[in-house]
Amino acid sequence: MYKSNTGDHIVKLTNMEKVNLAVDQDVYDLLDTEYVEQNLADADVYITFSCVKSENWKDDTWIGEDGTISYVIKLPYTKVKRMKKENIRKLMLTKALERLRQVA
Numbered sequence: 001m002y003k004s005n006t007g008d009h010i011v012k013l014t015n016m017e018k019v020n021l022a023v024d025q026d027v028y029d030l031l032d033t034e035y036v037e038q039n040l041a042d043a044d045v046y047i048t049f050s051c052v053k054s055e056n057w058k059d060d061t062w063i064g065e066d067g068t069i070s071y072v073i074k075l076p077y078t079k080v081k082r083m084k085k086e087n088i089r090k091l092m093l094t095k096a097l098e099r100l101r102q103v104a
Contacts, residue, residue, distance in 0.1 A: 018046050022052070027051050030085055032085065032088070032089050035089045036089070036092050036096055046070040047071045047072075052077060057074050071096075
């Protein structure tokens with residue numbers, strides 16, 4: 001696992017996990033990648049959720065050399081800061097499912 005704490009941001013990337021994070025440190029513990037990964041276990045995609053104060057991160061999609069689709073899904077930072085963890089889990093899963101339906 002690669003976990004970098006660069007100032008206010010945390011980036012958690014692994015080669016094993018299908019769901020990763022690029023988030024501000026103050027929301028890191030609110031996000032649950034395992035919940036999303038368990039609910040999308042059959043999907044052959046990689047998802048990185050971004051939740052940062054910066055507007056530089058945006059939704060993105062690409063296909064890797066191995067043919068695997070990767071998504072960056074931006075979560076609304078100020079909304080996430082005010083939400084309960086259970087509601088954030090639902091938001092993450094909903095956004096991932098919406099994204100998967102867009103390309104289906």
